[in-house]
Amino acid sequence: MTFATIGLVKRDYDQYYRGFSNATLWPAFHYRPDLIEFDRDEYDGYRRVNRWLAERLAPLLRADDVIWVHDYHLIPFAQALRAFGVKNRIGFFLNIPFPAPQILLNVPRHRELVEALCAFDLLGFQTELDLRAFCEYIDVEAYGTLARDGANPIDVQAFGQRLKASAYPIGVYPDEIAALAKDGGSGRDVEIVKSTLHHRKLVMSVDRLDYSKGLVERFRAFARLIEHDPAQRNNVSFLQIAPSTRSDVDAYRDIRLQLEAESGRINGRYAELDWTPIRYIHRQYDRPVLAALFREAHVGLVTPLRDGMNLVAKEYVSAQDPDDPGVLVLSQFAGAARELTAALIVNPLDIDGMADAIATAFKMPLPERKTRYEEMMAQLRENNVSVWRDRFLRDLKAG
Numbered sequence: 399m400t401f402a403t404i405g406l407v408k409r410d411y412d413q414y415y416r417g418f419s420n421a422t423l424w425p426a427f428h429y430r431p432d433l434i435e436f437d438r439d440e441y442d443g444y445r446r447v448n449r450w451l452a453e454r455l456a457p458l459l460r461a462d463d464v465i466w467v468h469d470y471h472l473i474p475f476a477q478a479l480r481a482f483g484v485k486n487r488i489g490f491f492l493n494i495p496f497p498a499p500q501i502l503l504n505v506p507r508h509r510e511l512v513e514a515l516c517a518f519d520l521l522g523f524q525t526e527l528d529l530r531a532f533c534e535y536i537d538v539e540a541y542g543t544l545a546r547d548g549a550n551p552i553d554v555q556a557f558g559q560r561l562k563a564s565a566y567p568i569g570v571y572p573d574e575i576a577a578l579a580k581d582g583g584s585g586r587d588v589e590i591v592k593s594t595l596h597h598r599k600l601v602m603s604v605d606r607l608d609y610s611k612g613l614v615e616r617f618r619a620f621a622r623l624i625e626h627d628p629a630q631r632n633n634v635s636f637l638q639i640a641p642s643t644r645s646d647v648d649a650y651r652d653i654r655l656q657l658e659a660e661s662g663r664i665n666g667r668y669a670e671l672d673w674t675p676i677r678y679i680h681r682q683y684d685r686p687v688l689a690a691l692f693r694e695a696h697v698g699l700v701t702p703l704r705d706g707m708n709l710v711a712k713e714y715v716s717a718q719d720p721d722d723p724g725v726l727v728l729s730q731f732a733g734a735a736r737e738l739t740a741a742l743i744v745n746p747l748d749i750d751g752m753a754d755a756i757a758t759a760f761k762m763p764l765p766e767r768k769t770r771y772e773e774m775m776a777q778l779r780e781n782n783v784s785v786w787r788d789r790f791l792r793d794l795k796a797g
């Protein structure tokens with residue numbers, strides 16, 4: 399693979415990346431209008447950087463290149479490329495949710511953004527729900543037309559453009575992760591976790607530290623579990639791995655402080671001399687280590703408030719021992735819940751419901767754990783990341 403990379407100067411980083419991308423679009427697209435910040439200069443910076451990236455890419459392109467653009471940082475990218483005379487096929491995949499129109503309307507200039515999206519030839523969303531939200535905007539807000547003949551991808555006409563749109567749920571390579579999980583088990587980090595567990599059950603979560611991931615609610619659910627069932631105390635350990643991201647955006651500083659307070663409160667209340675209920679670690683780990691840790695965990699607790707897909711859910715299932723698999727507890731608001739229906743599906747705002755699901759997972763008999771695991775693995779194999787890529791590129795090239 400050949401990469402062309404360019405750096406951003408501080409003003410561009412602040413306006414384009416930290417500002418409009420991560421303080422306006424990210425909260426809006428994750429259904430958090432209360433966290434949306436909008437600054438006109440940042441929006442101008444967002445458009446300017448997209449134009450500049452397009453200007454730098456245009457001379458590198460050959461006539462038969464197919465261009466695949468990823469994510470919310472690059473919504474105006476096709477429009478910008480077209481302005482430089484690029485005629486190639488251009489597709490866009492949105493890794494995060496697409497919000498319902500009533501949420502998107504909170505973003506000033508939302509119409510310009512959706513108009514920019516319509517300059518792509520193909521739009522890919524994670525789930526049917528995201529696709530439907532986009533179509534609703536086209537229908538109700540943009541007075542566009544959508545071909546309702548059941549064809550997939552759907553034909554869209556809006557803002558004087560014709561394009562196609564469909565759902566392409568992103569996948570993983572489940573068998574590669576399974577192999578990593580098996581081999582990674584002898585590493586030092588994994589041995590440390592095993593030796594300090596002392597046969598306690600392990601509940602595990604891995605997320606970027608982000609307010610969309612539902613960490614506070616999850617910590618409270620774990621506290622509720624040990625509060626209501628004292629027999630669980632000292633018999634279960636919760637490992638939360640969450641490296642900081644975007645720590646220069648205010649909302650991310652706030653969530654970090656809130657989590658530190660919450661884990662401190664819970665550990666202060668319930669810890670014993672030989673047991674800390676929550677281990678909360680701000681670190682990146684190598685993929686084999688994470689995979690091996692997933693395999694040790696009796697419960698994978700993946701409870702985002704909103705998530706485009708959530709690959710951790712798919713990685714956790716893939717990493718399990720087929721002869722003794724753990725149980726995935728999964729938020730109904732993760733895109734992955736549309737495919738991994740054999741998980742224990744929870745509402746991440748229902749603290750008691752999540753505590754009950756963890757207790758159910760602990761008690762689940764081996765045959766049921768195996769059936770659920772096998773159903774989910776079959777789904778992950780059928781829609782692995784190559785299948786996802788090939789479907790998108792086939793539709794993009796088909797025109």
Ligand code: ADQ
Pocket residue numbers: 493494568604605606639640641681682683684685688705706707708709710711713
């Ligand atoms: P993210 O919000 O980053 O991705 P996710 O899908 O869970 O969320 O992917 C995170 C990846 O980073 C996983 O592969 C995970 O293993 C890895 N990771 C997380 N914490 C780690 C740590 N401490 N050390 C090492 N690796 C770690 C966005 C969207 C998602 C969507 C993906 C892909 O928000 O909804 O699923 O893109 O489309």
